[in-house]
Structures are given as C-alpha cells and as structure tokens.
Amino acid sequence: MSGKIERSIEELYADDPERADAVVFGRRADVNRRGFLGGAGLAAVGAAVGGAIPFSQNMPSGLIPGAFAQAQPASPAPAPAPAAPAAPKGPIYLNFPGKSDKLVVIGERPLVAETPESQLDDDTTPIDKFFIRNNGQIPEAAKEPDKWQIRIDGEVNKPLDITLGELKAKFKPVTQRMVLECGGNGRSFFTPQARGNQWTNGGVGCAEWTGARLVDVLKAVGVKPSAVFSGHYGADPHLSGEAGKVSLSRGVPMKKLMDPNNLIVWGMDGQPLPNIHGGPVRLLIPGWPGSLSAKWLTRIWIRDKEHDGPGMGQFSYRVAIKPMVPGDKADPKNFKDLESMPVRSIITNPADGTKLAAGTREVKLRGASWAGDHEVRQVDISTDYGATWQRASLSKPKNKYDWQRWTATVKLPSDGYYEIWTRATDTRGVAQPHVVGFWNPQGYGGNPMHRIRVLVG
Numbered sequence: 223m224s225g226k227i228e229r230s231i232e233e234l235y236a237d238d239p240e241r242a243d244a245v246v247f248g249r250r251a252d253v254n255r256r257g258f259l260g261g262a263g264l265a266a267v268g269a270a271v272g273g274a275i276p277f278s279q280n281m282p283s284g285l286i287p288g289a290f291a292q293a294q295p296a297s298p299a300p301a302p303a304p305a306a307p308a309a310p311k312g313p314i315y316l317n318f319p320g321k322s323d324k325l326v327v328i329g330e331r332p333l334v335a336e337t338p339e340s341q342l343d344d345d346t347t348p349i350d351k352f353f354i355r356n357n358g359q360i361p362e363a364a365k366e367p368d369k370w371q372i373r374i375d376g377e378v379n380k381p382l383d384i385t386l387g388e389l390k391a392k393f394k395p396v397t398q399r400m401v402l403e404c405g406g407n408g409r410s411f412f413t414p415q416a417r418g419n420q421w422t423n424g425g426v427g428c429a430e431w432t433g434a435r436l437v438d439v440l441k442a443v444g445v446k447p448s449a450v451f452s453g454h455y456g457a458d459p460h461l462s463g464e465a466g467k468v469s470l471s472r473g474v475p476m477k478k479l480m481d482p483n484n485l486i487v488w489g490m491d492g493q494p495l496p497n498i499h500g501g502p503v504r505l506l507i508p509g510w511p512g513s514l515s516a517k518w519l520t521r522i523w524i525r526d527k528e529h530d531g532p533g534m535g536q537f538s539y540r541v542a543i544k545p546m547v548p549g550d551k552a553d554p555k556n557f558k559d560l561e562s563m564p565v566r567s568i569i570t571n572p573a574d575g576t577k578l579a580a581g582t583r584e585v586k587l588r589g590a591s592w593a594g595d596h597e598v599r600q601v602d603i604s605t606d607y608g609a610t611w612q613r614a615s616l617s618k619p620k621n622k623y624d625w626q627r628w629t630a631t632v633k634l635p636s637d638g639y640y641e642i643w644t645r646a647t648d649t650r651g652v653a654q655p656h657v658v659g660f661w662n663p664q665g666y667g668g669n670p671m672h673r674i675r676v677l678v679g
C-alpha cells in the first residue's frame with residue numbers, strides 16, 4: 223500500500239467517496255479524461271480486493287469497486303433524521319416458520335424480507351425462498367379457508383359476495399408461472415437514498431400461481447361502462463392496530479384489470495397459498511408493482527374514478543414525468559403512477575463474492591431476467607467493466623409474465639479480481655443502465671445492471 227494513503231481505501235470510500243476516487247484514479251484538472259486506475263491507487267485497490275485487477279484499465283472512475291460498495295454506509299436520507307441507533311454490521315437473516323434463513327430482513331415492523339440474487343437460482347421460486355412484503359400486521363391464518371368471503375361491488379351489474387369455496391367450484395382454475403415484483407425493487411441503488419425499504423434486487427420471485435381468472439369473475443358480475451378503475455382491499459390489520467384503518471389499498475385502470483393473466487390466487491407452487499403470502503386468497507396482477515396484488519383479499523371495488531386508497535397518489539408508487547434534481551423537494555403534479563415494471567436481469571450463480579481456484583479460466587453463469595409487461599429480447603454479459611459484451615443464451619417464457627432464465631460461459635484471461643456484469647434489453651430496445659438515473663423521492667424504477675465480484679486464485 224502506498225504510504226500516501228493514511229487510511230485504508232475501504233475506510234476512505236466509506237467516509238469520502240469523492241476523495242477516495244481521486245486517490246485511486248487520480249484527477250488532474252489539465253487532463254480532460256480522468257486517469258485510469260494505475261500506480262499507487264491500483265496497488266492499494268488490488269490489496270483491498272485481494273488480487274490483481276486484470277481489467278483495471280477499463281474500470282470507470284466514479285464507479286466504486288464492487289468490493290467496497292457493500293462496505294459503504296447508505297448515503298444520508300434527504301430529510302433530517304433523528305439520531306438513529308448504529309446500523310448493525312451484517313445482514314439480518316430471516317427467522318420465520320416455513321421460510322429460508324437465507325432471506326434478508328430489510329424491515330422488521332412491518333415484516334419485509336428480500337431474497338439474495340444467488341437464492342433465486344431455481345426456475346420456479348420455491349415458497350420458502352419467496353420474498354415477503356407487508357405494509358401492516360400479518361393476520362392470523364384462516365381456520366376455514368373455503369369460507370373466506372370476497373366481495374366484488376361498485377360499478378357492476380350484479381354485486382357478488384362469494385366464498386373461496388364457491389370461487390374454486392364455479393370458475394375454471396388455471397396455473398401460470400409469473401413474476402411478482404415489489405414496486406420498490408432496486409431502491410437501494412438510488413443516490414441520494416430514496417425513502418422506503420432498501421431493496422437490492424431481491425424484491426422479486428417467480429412462482430406457479432393457481433387461481434381463477436379475474437376477468438372471468440368480472441364478466442360474471444358485469445362491469446358497467448362507468449367503470450374506470452379498481453380498488454383492492456385485504457384483511458391485514460393496520461400497524462397501529464386501529465380498527466377499520468386500511469394498511470394498503472391500491473387499484474388499476476380497467477385496461478390492466480381486464481388482462482386475462484390477472485388471477486385470484488389460492489395456490490402457490492402446488493400448495494395452498496400460505497398465510498404469509500396472502501392465503502387463503504390474494505390477487506396477482508403480474509408485470510405491475512407488487513402492491514397491486516392484494517393479499518388476504520376481501521374486496522374488489524370497481525370505481526367510476528381513479529382509486530384513492532392508502533398507497534395511491536402523492537409519491538406512492540409514482541414516478542416523475544419530467545426528471546427532477548435528485549434529493550430535491552418534489553411536486554406531486556410532476557408524478558404519475560408506475561405501471562409496467564422496468565427491465566432487469568440478475569446473476570443467480572455464482573454468488574457475489576465467490577472465490578475460484580487459481581488457474582480457473584472459465585466460469586459458467588446462470589441468471590434470470592424479466593421486464594414487467596414486456597419480454598426480454600437479450601441479455602449481455604461483461605467481465606471487463608463494460609468494454610466488451612457477450613450475448614447470453616436466453617430461454618423463452620413458459621407463459622406471459624414468466625421470467626426468462628439465461629446461461630453464459632465467460633472466459634477469464636488470468637487470476638485476479640473480476641466483476642461480472644449483466645444487462646438485459648427488452649423487446650422495445652430498452653436496456654438496464656449502468657447506474658440508476660431518474661431519481662424520485664420513493665425510489666421506483668431503479669434497475670441498474672447487476673454485478674458480482676469474483677476472485678480467481
């Protein structure tokens with residue numbers, strides 16, 4: 223390590239990323255382009271990551287090497303926060319009946335847990351690995367699931383009160399593998415930090431859902447021409463415990479509500495829908511923010527205007543129409559509801575931080591990709607900080623809203639420290655960005671490329 227660096231590079235990045243970058247990459251006013259990683263900086267970073275960096279000449283300045291990114295504390299929230307207790311060092315792992323202890327708790331009250339990318343390596347996400355997102359309390363499991371009551375009312379010809387038992391008997395069940403993704407997935411990648419649960423890429427899962435098509439039920443009740451929007455309600459008590467107070471109630475415009483892929487779900491991966499995932503019955507509105515997929519479903523209200531339940535309006539599940547200055551005060555007039563989720567890809571194998579034996583020159587990769595309402599056209603992989611890209615082999619979705627698994631084999635020219643990046647492009651040609659732009663106060667639409675660190679030797 224260079225004697226000029228008085229602290230470790232890691233500490234420096236944590237305290238003062240700008241200066242750390244200047245130390246590592248060099249920064250000269252008379253040089254247009256910032257210097258590439260070299261000299262003392264290269265030696266220091268190499269020591270910190272535990273190996274030489276074969277593609278260091280491509281490492282963009284301003285990019286905090288992946289090895290340091292995790293050691294970085296979250297950037298300060300825009301609003302002045304009261305003195306909080308020191309954040310725990312490592313992740314907090316989930317301890318919940320029927321769920322994997324590899325899930326990471328990102329909120330304790332309400333309970334929110336995400337699935338690390340490397341735990342999303344199954345074609346179909348098993349129940350125990352499926353992420354959890356609650357806004358209120360977790361209700362007690364229904365004792366008699368088939369007696370669960372659902373009401374469909376509002377702008378319909380024949381309002382309907384139906385039990386789950388009747389729903390199963392009267393409507394043709396279908397099973398589809400579909401992605402459910404939290405609207406805030408990727409939020410932690412925003413700078414400055416956006417308000418809400420700090421998801422990395424793990425607010426997502428792709429399960430086999432069994433249920434009745436929502437559109438079949440809507441046809442049975444007869445939607446009036448005055449219908450413009452839905453409002454969804456669940457039985458979970460508000461965090462405050464206040465009776466009648468709703469935790470979350472969102473809705474969709476009719477064009478999305480009538481999508482034949484929307485299901486009223488009672489089965490997940492061949493099992494009765496577990497209570498933690500909204501059992502005995504929930505909605506599944508694939509492709510759009512997960513918050514629309516009401517758990518513990520009690521009511522679908524067809525409305526003659528845009529729904530206004532908790533979770534609608536202001537900055538909730540809304541993105542800016544025109545770009546805003548990151549961290550600035552926002553104007554609700556500049557916002558619209560987030561509809562289709564953005565394109566995303568993840569590397570599910572190997573896991574981030576994997577060490578490979580010296581002499582390893584080839585790595586087999588596996589991953590997943592999806593793009594809200596759209597299909598993924600291609601997935602590209604880079605091992606040299608984006609200088610060159612290689613096309614992954616991409617599977618077709620089993621049905622609409624299924625994710626697409628991909629595989630690739632990459633060559634590594636020597637021992638050392640690498641970052642492997644994945645970038646998906648949807649059928650419209652929209653690709654994942656290097657870093658997340660388009661800041662918004664609650665951090666929706668953050669879909670930068672996923673990168674893992676791999677050390678050979």
Ligand SMILES: Nc1nc2c(c(=O)[nH]1)N[C@H]1C(S)=C(S)[C@@H](COP(=O)(O)O)O[C@H]1N2
Nearest residue numbers: 353354355356357404456499512513516517
């Ligand atoms: N009744 C109810 N439904 C809900 C929620 C909730 O808090 N209450 N959370 C929503 C959000 S924000 C998401 S991302 C998904 C998460 O579903 P999961 O916990 O089964 O993964 O459920 C949605 N449905």
Ligand SMILES: [Mo]
Nearest residue numbers: 404405512513
């Ligand atoms: Mo969510």
